[in-house]
Amino acid sequence: MNFPGRLSPLVAGILLATSASVSPIQVFAATDTQNGTAGTAGTHGTAGNPGTAGADGTAGGAATATATTTNTDASNTATAYGGAGGYGGNGGQGSPAGADGGDAGNGADGGTADATADTEVASGNGTSSAIAYGGNAGYGGTGGYSNGGTPGDAGDGGSNGGNSTASAIVTNTGSGSATVSARSYAGNGGNGGVAGSIGGTVSGNGGDGGTATLGTVSGSSASGGTVNVTGLAEGGNGGSATGTGNAGDGASTSLIDAVTGSTSGNLTLNQTVTGGNSGNVESGANG
Numbered sequence: 369m370n371f372p373g374r375l376s377p378l379v380a381g382i383l384l385a386t387s388a389s390v391s392p393i394q395v396f397a398a399t400d401t402q403n404g405t406a407g408t409a410g411t412h413g414t415a416g417n418p419g420t421a422g423a424d425g426t427a428g429g430a431a432t433a434t435a436t437t438t439n440t441d442a443s444n445t446a447t448a449y450g451g452a453g454g455y456g457g458n459g460g461q462g463s464p465a466g467a468d469g470g471d472a473g474n475g476a477d478g479g480t481a482d483a484t485a486d487t488e489v490a491s492g493n494g495t496s497s498a499i500a501y502g503g504n505a506g507y508g509g510t511g512g513y514s515n516g517g518t519p520g521d522a523g524d525g526g527s528n529g530g531n532s533t534a535s536a537i538v539t540n541t542g543s544g545s546a547t548v549s550a551r552s553y554a555g556n557g558g559n560g561g562v563a564g565s566i567g568g569t570v571s572g573n574g575g576d577g578g579t580a581t582l583g584t585v586s587g588s589s590a591s592g593g594t595v596n597v598t599g600l601a602e603g604g605n606g607g608s609a610t611g612t613g614n615a616g617d618g619a620s621t622s623l624i625d626a627v628t629g630s631t632s633g634n635l636t637l638n639q640t641v642t643g644g645n646s647g648n649v650e651s652g653a654n655g
Contacts, residue, residue: 397443398435404451404481404503404530405429410473412509413460419470419512419520425454428479428503428530435496436486443495444487450479450503450530450555456572459512459520459564469512469520469564478503478530478555478578485550486537493545493593494538502530502555502580502604508572511564519568525558525575525616529604535583543591546629550585551600554578557607557616557647571611574655577604577619577644585627592633599627603644606655615655618644 410423428451435444456473481503485496505526512520532554538546560572580601587595601623606616623641646655 398437398441399445400433400435401447402431402433403449404431404479406451407454407476407506409455410457410509412457413470413512415461415463417463417467419460419462419468421470422457422459422473422509422523424473425456425476425506427476428453430480433483438488439490441487442489442492444485445497446483446485447499448481448483449501450481452503453478453506453526453558455506456509456523456561458509461512462514462517466516467514468517469514471521472509472511472523472561474523475506475508475526475558477526477528478505480530481532484535488539489544491542491544494540495547496536496538497549498534498536499551500532500534501553502532502578504555505529505558505575505607507559508561510562511568513564515566519564521570522561522563522572524572525560525607527575529555529557529578531578533581533583536585538587540589540593543593544589545594546587546589548585548587548597550582552580552582553602554580554604554619556605559607560609560613562610569612571609571613573614574607574609574616574647576617577606579603579619580621582623582626587629589631589633592631594634595629595631596636597627597629598638599623600640602642605644606647608647609649609652611650612652614652615647615649617655618646
């Protein structure tokens with residue numbers, strides 16, 4: 369039956385369903401993750417009279433990660449991993465009996481890491497997260513074995529863990545919130561190598577921990593949105609040593625008003641700092 373001036377129930381249902389549909393809200397995010405190249409290990413010495421020396425490792429590569437946008441992405445994340453330092457090669461064995469062992473190679477430094485996330489939005493909420501991990505330094509090699517001769521000296525651990533820097537910014541020109549997090553973790557110093565047996569006396573020293581710093585860490589909301597800003601820096605640990613080797617120093621770290629924020633609404637600022645630990649020792653000096 370037709371009803372002049374009225375829609376059929378089927379058509380009305382279709383129109384109602386169409387008018388009730390809502391397009392999904394799109395939230396874009398930019399992510400940048402960078403990895404520094406790992407250093408290569410030193411080649412081992414060869415057996416002989418005397419044994420040959422092990423080679424030093426090579427340094428880890430630097431990493432720089434950047435995620436920066438203006439009015440395109442509401443959330444940006446940057447993560448950087450410094451490359452690990454290469455291990456020192458072992459000294460070659462003294463052969464035949466009575467031959468001296470070869471000295472070991474030294475470990476290499478860890479690579480630096482730098483991460484920056486910067487978000488600017490005119491509407492909605494903005495988030496930035498930056499994390500930087502300095503590379504760990506390589507371990508020293510083991511001195512070459514000798515039976516009746518002089519054992520090889522151990523290699524030192526990489527002298528420095530990789531330094532790290534993290535920066536994060538959110539600029540919200542509207543009324544939405546701003547959430548900011550920057551975390552910086554420096555790399556550890558390398559462990560010293562072990563003196564060659566039998567009777568080796570020269571053990572490798574541990575390397576020092578890397579330094580952790582923060583760059584700009586800031587959030588703002590122009591029209592009263594909630595702002596939360598967090599910054600963390602953790603210094604690297606010193607490398608350990610055996611025998612007479614000395615431990616590496618843990619890195620000291622300091623933050624003074626390292627995070628900032630502005631809004632007429634709720635504002636929360638947090639900063640956390642942790643220094644690195646000394647490496648362990650047997651009869652050598654503490655870091």
